Amino acid sequence: MKLIKIFSFLLVLILFSNCHREDFLQHNRESVKSITGTWKIINAVRNGTDLTDRFDFSRFKITFSDSSYIVDNSVPFIVTQNGTYHLDDPQYPFKIYFETPDNFTKELDFKYPTTNGVRNIVLTFSPGCSSNSYTYTFQKIN
Amino acid sequence: MRKSLNYIKRKISWQLTIVCAITALVIAACSITIDSIDQSDSINGGETMQSTLHVTISTNAEEDNSRLMVAVLVPKVWNARNNASISFTSSITDGTQKMTAVPVGTAAPQGNGLDWPTLINNKIGHGGNLLPGWEWAAFYSDNAYNVGGNINLSVTVNIKIKTSQDNISFKLGYVVAESVDGLSNSQYYNSAFPGCFRVFGTGDLIDFCNPQLSTVDPLNSLDNDIVTLNFDGGIIDNALANQSNIFLCAKGITTDGDTLNLCRQDSTTQLISQGIKKWSIDIWPRGFFNLPADKQLASIQYYFTDATGNVKVGSTGDGSTPFTYTFKCQ
Structure with missing residues (x-):
């Protein structure tokens, strides 16, 4: 019995010794973050005050495809026209760039947290005075 | 007889403990008082608001490595953290001592992790200003000081804040404390609200006072x-x-x-x-x-x-x- 145990241990050791470190890292590679789909606002804060239940945000939707977005504006947002977008890093995005047809680029901090098993996008911006900061939390509709 | 003696010993021991504890508290205590404030009632928008705080600090015990903290309650639109210049002179320092805005989010001493503006608002309030656009801006002395025990310090704090062009009526406020004890006990700090201050600027009057x-x-x-x-x-x-x-x-x-x-x-x-x-x-x-x-x-x-x-x-x-x-x- 003792011999079998020793033999098993050695076998496992030999098997693992054949693995390259890169192989392990390969399996743990961070996935590419995809935000394609239509997103709605589930939380909105202005200068620290929660406006979610005080203002009708239900009419706003933004749809991301591979490289373009369509925005259905009925609330203040960083862009008012449809256009293209990209993330600064497909695996570890910290910035999102909105580019409008008139060649304006808006750069925003990009947060992509998982809350209760659901991915959210959190964007903070100032559509009016720069002293007024708005943080919208988006959740995918479909 | 022995029982009675033990009872008396226990009683004396308790009384001694209480007396020692009270004595320790008194020895460790110090106090900060804002004696008076020199400040005009009004200025024109865009001008620099100037005020002078006359402060007395009394110590009962030596305190090392302590910074002076001065906080001002101002309209947010003044952006006081960037537009204020605060300095002081005192009876134990030579020349003008500079102060710098405390970085945002820096925890106040003995403040359970709260920063100075939040802690001051929780403990002292916001001077009865009726609109939401106010803020406490906190400043530390650039230097830390070793202060001897049983002395009375005279401190003169000079505050200059470049105001905005806004047409404002506002209740200014001041807090003076130090970086070791913070606001942990009312004797360690003092606050003052000298009344409504008027800035004759442009646009609709933003009235925090009424x-x-x-x-x-x-x-x-x-x-x-x-x-x-x-x-x-x-x-x-x-x-x-x-x-x-x-x-x-x-x-x-x-x-x-x-x-x-x-x-x-x-x-x-x-x-x-x-x-x-x-x-x-x-x-x-x-x-x-x-x-x-x-x-x-x-x-x-x-x-x-x-x-x-x-x-x-x-x-x-x-x-x-x-x-x-x-x-x-x-």
């Missing part, structure tokens, strides 16, 4: 912000004081002089109750007035009405003069 029928939040905004219009029907006697449904009747004035009227009584204009005789409505002015993309709003004029639209209340408490709000940033 209750008003209508206020707007944020104080500064553009037509692409979400703007909250508040109505406090209990401030003065008015025709809407006892109404159970209040509506907004507004006129938008564009930068090129066009006017857009929106005066109806439905769900899009109805105010939400915020308490007894207090009401508010949140509007996105561009959407509210259905503004074309190439237009911008310069200001709005508005009344509050009853459900029929016939009873109006404006800035004078009746229907004669509308409230006005000008869109602008700092």
Whole structure:
């Protein structure tokens, strides 16, 4: 019995010794973050005050495809026209760039947290005075 | 006999312990007092507001490596962290001692992780200012000091703050403390609120001092912000004081002089109750007035009405003069 145990241990050791470190890292590679789909606002804060239940945000939707977005504006947002977008890093995005047809680029901090098993996008911006900061939390509709 | 002796010993021991504890507290204590404040009642917008605090610090024990902390309660639009210059002279230092804004988020000593502005607001308040656009800005002395025990220090704090062009009436406030004890006990700090300070600037008066029928939040905004219009029907006697449904009747004035009227009584204009005789409505002015993309709003004029639209209340408490709000940033 003792011999079998020793033999098993050695076998496992030999098997693992054949693995390259890169192989392990390969399996743990961070996935590419995809935000394609239509997103709605589930939380909105202005200068620290929660406006979610005080203002009708239900009419706003933004749809991301591979490289373009369509925005259905009925609330203040960083862009008012449809256009293209990209993330600064497909695996570890910290910035999102909105580019409008008139060649304006808006750069925003990009947060992509998982809350209760659901991915959210959190964007903070100032559509009016720069002293007024708005943080919208988006959740995918479909 | 032995029992009686033990009882007396125990009693004396307890009394000694209490006396020692009280003595230790007294020895460790120090006090900070703002004796007087030199400050004008008003200035013109854009000028530099100057005030001088005359402070006495009394120590009973030696305290090492301590920084002076001075906080000022000011309108946010002054951006005091960047526009204030604070320094002091004292009876134990040579020359002018500079102070620098405490970095945002820095925990105050013995403050359970809260930063200075939050801790001061929780413990001392905001001086009775009635609008939300105020802030505490905290400053530390650049140097730390070793202060001997059983001495009285005279400290003169000089504060200069470049004001904005805004037309403001505000209750300024001051707090003086130090970096070791923080606000952990009332003897370690002192606060003072010298009354209403007036800045004669441009635009609508932003009055933090006196209750008003209508206020707007944020104080500064553009037509692409979400703007909250508040109505406090209990401030003065008015025709809407006892109404159970209040509506907004507004006129938008564009930068090129066009006017857009929106005066109806439905769900899009109805105010939400915020308490007894207090009401508010949140509007996105561009959407509210259905503004074309190439237009911008310069200001709005508005009344509050009853459900029929016939009873109006404006800035004078009746229907004669509308409230006005000008869109602008700092």
